[in-house]
Amino acid sequence: MDLKLKILNLIERDAKLSARTIATMLDEEEATIAALIKKMEDEKIILGYNTMINWDKLGDDGVTAMIEVKVMPEREVGFNRIAERICRFPEVKSVQLMSGTYDLSVIVTGKTMKDISWFVSHKLSTLDQIQSTVTLFILKTYKQEHVMFDEDDDDKRLVVSP
Amino acid sequence: MNDMNKYLSETVKTIPPSGIRKFFDLVSQTEGVISLGVGEPDFVTPWHIREACLYSLEKGYTMYTSNSGLLELREEIAKYQKRQIGVDYSPQKEILVTVGVSEAVDIALRALIEPGDEVLIPDPSYVCYAPGAAMAYGKSVMVPTYDADEYRMRADVLESCITPKSKILILPYPNNPTGAIMEKTDLEAIAEVVRKHDLIVLSDEIYGELTYTGKHFSFASLPGMKDRTILLNGFSKAYAMTGWRIGYACGHPDIIAAMTKIHQYTIMCAPIMAQKAAIEALRNGEEQMRKMIENYNYRRKLLLNGFKQIGLECFEPRGAFYCFPSIKNTPYNSEEFCEKLLYEEQVATVPGNAFGNSGEGFIRCCYAASVSNLEEALIRIGNFLNRHR
Numbered sequence: 001m002d003l004k005l006k007i008l009n010l011i012e013r014d015a016k017l018s019a020r021t022i023a024t025m026l027d028e029e030e031a032t033i034a035a036l037i038k039k040m041e042d043e044k045i046i047l048g049y050n051t052m053i054n055w056d057k058l059g060d061d062g063v064t065a066m067i068e069v070k071v072m073p074e075r076e077v078g079f080n081r082i083a084e085r086i087c088r089f090p091e092v093k094s095v096q097l098m099s100g101t102y103d104l105s106v107i108v109t110g111k112t113m114k115d116i117s118w119f120v121s122h123k124l125s126t127l128d129q130i131q132s133t134v135t136l137f138i139l140k141t142y143k144q145e146h147v148m149f150d151e152d153d154d155d156k157r158l159v160v161s162p
Numbered sequence: 163m164n165d166m167n168k169y170l171s172e173t174v175k176t177i178p179p180s181g182i183r184k185f186f187d188l189v190s191q192t193e194g195v196i197s198l199g200v201g202e203p204d205f206v207t208p209w210h211i212r213e214a215c216l217y218s219l220e221k222g223y224t225m226y227t228s229n230s231g232l233l234e235l236r237e238e239i240a241k242y243q244k245r246q247i248g249v250d251y252s253p254q255k256e257i258l259v260t261v262g263v264s265e266a267v268d269i270a271l272r273a274l275i276e277p278g279d280e281v282l283i284p285d286p287s288y289v290c291y292a293p294g295a296a297m298a299y300g301k302s303v304m305v306p307t308y309d310a311d312e313y314r315m316r317a318d319v320l321e322s323c324i325t326p327k328s329k330i331l332i333l334p335y336p337n338n339p340t341g342a343i344m345e346k347t348d349l350e351a352i353a354e355v356v357r358k359h360d361l362i363v364l365s366d367e368i369y370g371e372l373t374y375t376g377k378h379f380s381f382a383s384l385p386g387m388k389d390r391t392i393l394l395n396g397f398s399k400a401y402a403m404t405g406w407r408i409g410y411a412c413g414h415p416d417i418i419a420a421m422t423k424i425h426q427y428t429i430m431c432a433p434i435m436a437q438k439a440a441i442e443a444l445r446n447g448e449e450q451m452r453k454m455i456e457n458y459n460y461r462r463k464l465l466l467n468g469f470k471q472i473g474l475e476c477f478e479p480r481g482a483f484y485c486f487p488s489i490k491n492t493p494y495n496s497e498e499f500c501e502k503l504l505y506e507e508q509v510a511t512v513p514g515n516a517f518g519n520s521g522e523g524f525i526r527c528c529y530a531a532s533v534s535n536l537e538e539a540l541i542r543i544g545n546f547l548n549r550h551r
Contacts, residue, residue, distance in 0.1 A: 010460075014533070021533065024467045025460035159510055160186040160199035162289045162338075 003028065004036060008045075011037075013146065015049040054141075054149050064093070064109045065116050067124065068102040068134040079103060082129045091119055102134070113137065177293045181516035185500065189510045196539045198527040199510035201338065203402040203483070205530075207439070208450040211401065214442035215435050223434050229426040231259025231410070232437045238444040239410055243395075246370070247380035249388055255415040258422050259432045259440075263368045263396045263409035265425070268294050270364055270392050270411060271330070273420040275300035279329040282361070284315050286514060286521035288338045295330075303328070306520045309488060312477045313342035317351035324359050331361045333381055336369035339517045339526035340486040341479020346379045353384050362417075363391045368409070369482040371400035371451065374459045378481070382412070389414045392421075399482075400451050401443045408436040458483050461529040464536055472544035473551075483530045486514065490523045492550050500525055502550070507542035 006026055011017055019034040026033070040046045055062060069086075073079050079097050086106055087095050093107040106124070110116040120135055141149050167175070189195055206212075230236060236253035243251055251257050260266040267290055271281065277299040283291045285304035292302040305323045307313045315333070333352070335344040344352070356363055363381055370378040382391040396409025411421060425431075443451075462479065469476045469487050476487035489499045496513035503509050514521030529536060 017533065021464065021537070024464050027463065155197075155204065157197075157200050157202055157204070158186065159189045159195060159197040160182060160512060161201040162180060162182045162512075162516075 003032075004040065004045075007033060007036060008040070011046075052145060052147055056141075056149075062109060062111055063113050063116055064107065064138040066136045066138060067106040067108060067120060068136070069104040069106055069124070070131040070133075071103045072129045072131055073103075074129060082127065085127065086124065089119070089123060091115070173296060173299070177296050180289050182289065182512060185510075185512060185516070188501065188504060192504055192508060192510075195504070195508045195510050196531070196535050196542070197510040198529070198531060198536075198539055199512050200528050200530060202404040203399060203454065203530050204532070205402040205454050207401065207403050207406070208443075208447060210446060210450075211403070211439050211442050215439040218435060218438035223438055225434060227259075227431045227434050227437060229422055229431055230257070231432055232434070232441070235259055235437050235441050235444075236410075238441055239412070242444050243393070243412060246378070247383045247393075249380065249383050249393075249412075251412040252415070256412055256418055258411045258418050258425060259437060260396075260409045260411060260425065261429055261432050262398065262407040263366060263394045264290055264407075265429060266392075266394045266396075266409050266411040266421075267291065267364065267366065268297070269421045269424040269428075270394070270417075271295055271298040271300065272424055273417060274298075274330055274362060276329075278327060280325060280327040282320065282323055282328060282331045283518075284332065284334065284337070285519060286313075286339055286517035286524075287332070287334050288366075289517060291332050291334070300330075301327070304518055304520070307340070307342070308520070309477060309524070312480075313337060313340035313486070314344055314348050315352060317355050320352060320355050324355070328359055328361060330364055331356060332364045332366065334366040334368075336373055336378070336481025338369065338482050339484050339512065339514065339521065340524075341482045341484045343373055343375075343481040344379070344381075345376070346384075349379060349381050349384060353381070353387055356390060357386070361390070363387070364394065365391050366394045368394065368396055369399050370395060372455055372458060372483060373481045374455075374462060375480045392417060397440050397443055400455075401447055402454060403436075403439070403443065406433075406436040406439060408432055408440050458530065461531070461533065461536060464533065465527065465529040465540070468536070468540035472540060472547055474543065474547065483528055485527045485529060486521075486524050487527065488524055492547070494550070496522055496525055503543065503546050506549075507546045509539050509542050509546075 007022060010022055020030045023030040023033045071079060071082050074081055083095050083104060086092055091108050091110055093109050096105045098105050108116055108119060120133055125133055236257040239257050240251050240253045243249055271294045275298040279300045280303045281295040281300050282303050282305050284307050295302040303323050305320050307315050365381045382388050382393045392411055392413040394411050397403040465485050474487040476485050479485050492499060496515045500511050500513045512526040514524030514526060
C-alpha cells in the first residue's frame with residue numbers, strides 16, 4: 001500500500017499519533033513521515049484535526065438538527081453556488097448534496113430549538129433558490145465517526161493469561 | 163475440613179499448577195496496572211462473525227452437531243488450509259472440529275501415547291503440552307531452544323534429545339511465549355530427524371496467520387510429512403475468537419478417527435453456535451483478519467523499537483503477538499523482575515520461566531495492547547531499568 005494511505009489510515013482513527021510513532025510502526029524515518037504529513041496538509045488532503053466530544057456528559061443542552069433542503073438548481077453552477085452560500089453560516093456544521101427526495105442535507109447546531117427554527121425561517125428559507133425545508137432534530141447520538149458514544153469499552157480480558 | 167487429597171490421582175497430584183496462575187493473583191490485587199501479560203487479541207470478534215452466531219440462534223440452531231463438527235465447517239476448513247498451506251484434507255475423514263486447540267492437543271496426545279512414550283516439547287513453549295502428556299501417562303522431554311537461534315528449534319538439539327521411547331514431537335510455531343517462527347529450511351532439517359526416528363508431529367499452528375515476515379510455512383506441507391503431522395489450528399488468535407473455544411485438527415484418517423473416538427465420549431461435539439460463527443469467519447473474515455494482523459505488526463515494531471531504546475535486548479519476534487526480551491543484565495531472575503516491575507511501576511509481564519526452564523532470564527510481553535498503553539509501559543519499564551541496572 002502507498003505510504004500516504006498507510007499514514008492516513010492510522011491518523012484517521014487517532015490524530016494524536018506522533019510522526020515518530022508512525023515512523024516506527026511503518027519502518028520509516030521520522031522526517032519522512034513528518035514531511036509527508038506536512039505535504040498532505042498543504043495539499044488539503046488533510047484538512048484539520050478535530051476532537052470528538054460527548055457534550056451530553058457536560059450537561060450541555062445544545063441542539064443539532066438535520067435539515068432536508070429542496071433547491072432549485074441554477075443554470076451553469078447547479079447546486080454549487082447555493083450550497084457554498086449555505087456553508088458560510090457559522091451555525092452550519094455540514095452540507096452535503098444527496099440523491100433521493102431532497103437535494104441538500106444541512107446539519108445545523110444551536111443552543112436551543114428556537115435558535116435553529118429562527119435560522120431556518122429567517123436565513124435558510126429566505127434564500128431565493130430554496131423551495132422547501134424539513135427540519136429533523138437529532139435526539140441522541142449513538143455512534144459518530146466510527147466511535148460509539150456510550151459504550152463501555154473497558155478491556156474485558158483477564159490481566160494475565162497463558 | 164477433611165483432607166481429601168488422598169483421594170486424588172497421583173498423576174494429577176504431580177502436575178505442578180501453572181506458574182501463570184500465581185502471577186495472575188498478584189496482578190489482580192494491584193491497582194492501575196498496564197498489562198502486557200495477556201495471551202489474547204485486544205480486538206473483539208468482528209461484528210459480522212458475532213452477528214452470524216446471533217442469526218443462527220434466532221434460526222434455532224441449538225442442537226448437537228455430528229461428532230466431527232458441521233460438515234459445512236469442515237469443508238470451509240479444508241478450503242482454507244488448501245489456500246493457506248497448499249495441503250488437501252478430506253472434510254469427511256481428515257478433519258475434526260474441537261473445543262479450541264487445547265482440546266485437540268489433549269485428545270491427540272491421548273490417542274497416540276502408550277504409557278512411557280516420550281513427547282518432545284520445545285522449551286520454552288505454551289504451558290499445556292507437558293501436563294497434557296503427563297495426563298496421557300507419557301513422559302515429556304524438553305528440547306531447549308535458545309535466544310541466539312531466535313528460539314527456533316535446532317535439528318541437532320532435537321536429535322540429542324531422542325531416545326528409543328521418543329514418539330511425538332510438538333511444534334508450536336509461531337511460538338508462544340517467544341514469538342519465534344520456523345521457516346521452510348528450519349522445518350526441513352527437523353523433517354530429517356522426524357523421518358529418521360519415525361516420529362509423529364503435533365504442529366500447533368494457532369498463531370500461523372500472525373506471521374509478519376513472509377508467509378507462514380506449515381510442517382504438513384513438506385514432502386512426505388502430511389501423514390506424519392497432526393495439524394492444529396483454530397479461530398482464537400487470527401479471528402479474535404478466544405472465548406468461543408473453537409479449533410480443529412487435520413491429519414491422517416486413522417489418527418483423526420482415534421481422536422474422534424475420545425472426542426465423542428468426552429466432549430460429544432463443539433458448541434454449534436461457535437461452529438456457525440467459525441463458518442462465517444472462514445467465508446467472510448479474511449479482510450478484517452488482515453487488518454488486525456497489520457495492526458499487530460505496527461505495534462510489534464513499536465514495542466521492539468522501544469525495547470531497543472531503553473536498552474532491553476530482544477531478538478526480532480516474527481510471529482504471534484509477543485516479544486521475549488532478555489533481562490539478564492539486571493540483578494534479578496524472571497520472577498523477581500516481573501514482581502518488582504509490577505509493584506514499582508504497575509506493568510504486568512509474564513516471567514519467561516513460566517513457559518519452561520529455557521525461558522529463565524526472559525520475560526514475555528504481549529503487544530496486543532493499545533498504542534498509548536504500549537508507549538506508557540515502555541516509559542515505565544525504562545524508569546525501572548534505570549533504577550535497577
